[in-house]
Every structure is written in structure tokens, then in C-alpha cells.
Amino acid sequence: MQRILVVEDSATMRSLIVSTLEDLDDLVKVDEAESGFEALRLLPRDDYDLIVTDINMPDINGLELVSFVRRDPKHAGARLLIVSTEGSDRDREKGLELGADAYLVKPFDPGELARIATELLASGSESPGSSD
Ligand SMILES: [Mg+2]
Incomplete structure (x- = not known):
């Protein structure tokens, strides 16, 4: 089972991201947070393989969420994908510098999101002891 957390304050965008990710595989479970604050509440409860986050919330x-996750030993192996309307090189560099693994600019093609998420999940799947 692969666990994904989607952090996005726009309900429309959140449901698009969640439904795209749920369609990836039967063995994917997606949780949703409508704010960075709610994400901080959910993070200690589960081991997420992939965290997809908006920037503007x-x-x-x-x-801030990316830097928090990167300092959190519980989620040391989590992959991080930023999905944002901020498409400037500066924002992208900042996100990657803080520890995001990939950066997708809105609006995006759902197929592109699916492709990136699949790659990130595959690259993070070497974690020891996972039997499911
Ligand atoms: Mg937003």
C-alpha cells in the first residue's frame, strides 16, 4: 500500500489531484488536507510515501511544509511534489532547494501529474520492511 497526502486549499484543485492519484493504482491510499495546518496534524499519524503540496495557502x-517534512525523521523517505501556480524559476529553485523532489506548474495535464507521481512513488519504494 502506498500512502499519499494531498495538501491544497482549493477544493476544486484538491479533488482533481486526489482523483488523478486514486486512479493510479488500487494499492494507493490518498489522504487530503485543506491547509498546511491540517497537514501538520495528519503527518504524525501516518507514514506517507508521497506528499503533494500547493504553495499558496x-x-x-x-x-514551509516542505522544510518541516525534510526535518521530520518520520518522513525521511517521503517524496515531495510541489504543485503551484508560481511558475518562476526562482520559486522552482527555492522549492527544490528546500527538499522537494519535483515541481509541477498549474494548470497541468492530469496525465503529467500521474506520470510524475508514479515515478516518485517508484523511486521511494526501496524502504526496508514494507511487506504490503
Ligand atoms: Mg492555494
Whole structure:
């Protein structure tokens, strides 16, 4: 079972991302957070393989969330994908510098999201002891 957390304050965008990721595989379970704050509440409860986050959110933004996850030993193996309307090189560099593995600019083709998520999940699957 692969666990994914989607952090996005826009309900429309969140449901698009979640449904795209749920269609990847039967063995994927997707949780949703509508804010960075809610993500911080969910993160200690599960071991996520992939965290997909927006940048612009009202409380804790996606870049802060990325740095939090990268300092969290529980999620040392988690892959991080930023999905943002901020398409400048500066934002992309900042996200990758803070520890994101990939950066997708909105609006995006759902097939592109599916392709990147599949790659990230495959690259993170070497974690020891996972029997499911
Ligand atoms: Mg947003």
C-alpha cells in the first residue's frame, strides 16, 4: 500500500489531484488536507510515501511544509511534489532547494501529474520492511 497526502486549499484543485492519484493504482491510499495546518496534524499519524503540496495557502504555505517534512525523521523517505501556480524559476529553485523532489506548474495535464507521481512513488519504494 502506498500512502499519499494531498495538501491544497482549493477544493476544486484538491479533488482533481486526489482523483488523478486514486486512479493510479488500487494499492494507493490518498489522504487530503485543506491547509498546511491540517497537514501538520495528519503527518504524525501516518507514514506517507508521497506528499503533494500547493504553495499558496492561507496559514502554513507549501514551502514551509516542505522544510518541516525534510526535518521530520518520520518522513525521511517521503517524496515531495510541489504543485503551484508560481511558475518562476526562482520559486522552482527555492522549492527544490528546500527538499522537494519535483515541481509541477498549474494548470497541468492530469496525465503529467500521474506520470510524475508514479515515478516518485517508484523511486521511494526501496524502504526496508514494507511487506504490503
Ligand atoms: Mg492555494
